[in-house]
Amino acid sequence: MLLPLNLRTAVLCGYRTVCHGPSWRTVVQHNPRCRLWLVRRGQSNAVSEAGVHPATVPNATTNRIVGRWLIACSGMVAGAVVLGGVTRLTESGLSMVDWHLIKEMKPPSSQAEWEAEFQKYQQFPEFKILNHSMTLSEFKFIWYMEYSHRMWGRLVGLAYILPTVYFWRRGYLNRGMKACALGLCGFVVFQGLLGWYMVKSGLEEKPESYDVPRVSQYRLTAHLGSALVLYCASLWTGLTLMLPQQKLPNAQQIAWLRRFAHGTGGLVFLTALSGAFVAGLDAGLVYNSFPKMGNYWIPDDLLSFSPTLKNFFENPTTVQFDHRILGISSVTAITALCLYARRIPLPGRTRLALNSLLAMAYMQVGLGICTLLFYVPTPLAATHQSGSLALLSLAIWVLAELRKVAK
8 A cells, every 4th residue: 555655754764763743643643545555564652742643453343344254155155065966966966976175176177077077977876777878968068067066165164264364374363263263274175075974985886776866864954054054154143243243232131032032933944954965865755745745644654664763764754754844844833933922022123034034934944845836846845944044044133133132
């Protein structure tokens, strides 16, 4: 930055010989850019002589900067979740059969390289059982889908790690935020490794099985669950840094509302997580009717697996039934939460968050029913998956609005 003449003279000739004139004090006191320049370089003597008290960091301004960064990161995580869902719906997740952090960043560029990549794919169960008639052009489509998901994941990692280093060096992070930032960065790395661990389960040969090759629903749920935890932690921290705490009525009703909101948020999270089992088992393709499942409220094969506990994780009928129950429970809890909140005088922004949550809940239920009735078309299913993130985001917003004011 181009410094004023007096300040440049002070820098070149020494602060103590120049900082006594009235013109110097006038420049520093009336020029915020000069004060910021001095604070950043730790020139406390010159600042104190000029009668300026440097702002300490972190402060409200730096907190808002960090908050915006975390909200942007949460948006990138949301994009990764949506892209991962589309990759799953287009059956593209097993097209890249190895994992290299740097090497795979460059896609095949020649016909020979594409044919070599296609030959590697042909050695695995998905091609042998499901896609044995696939052409090279069809393979390129699913390969680029998985490639996009992986590259986006790398961008997410950079979006967390590089700003963390910058903010750490600038002193924008207090001790608690340093621990939080390190935890988020570590979780991003863990998420990437977990993604490859999930993909490996779909590449394994299973001679005793004639089912369509797919990744383990347990690993898929762990992969999605860790992404949701990363998303929620980033969004919550960002909102609490950016949104000023509001004065809420100090009454027992607020305490009950806060507990109710936490329970409802947990239910929304659990419902979104159960969707991973639905996707992993293709459970959306059984019983494509609503509200009944076929001709029954409770289907005959609900607990057909033995032992009984196995049904809740491996029986497509039970998994779909559970997802229905959780979805209906979530919208019922959100409705009750909003009705209870009407009895309490709340700030306008908090009321807006609650009303948005209620509207999104009913929209999400409608999307889920349509996805089921139309046999899970990819655009509708992807919208339903995105809706679960939107609903979870609004639940976190409500919790941020209802958080306790620090004493």
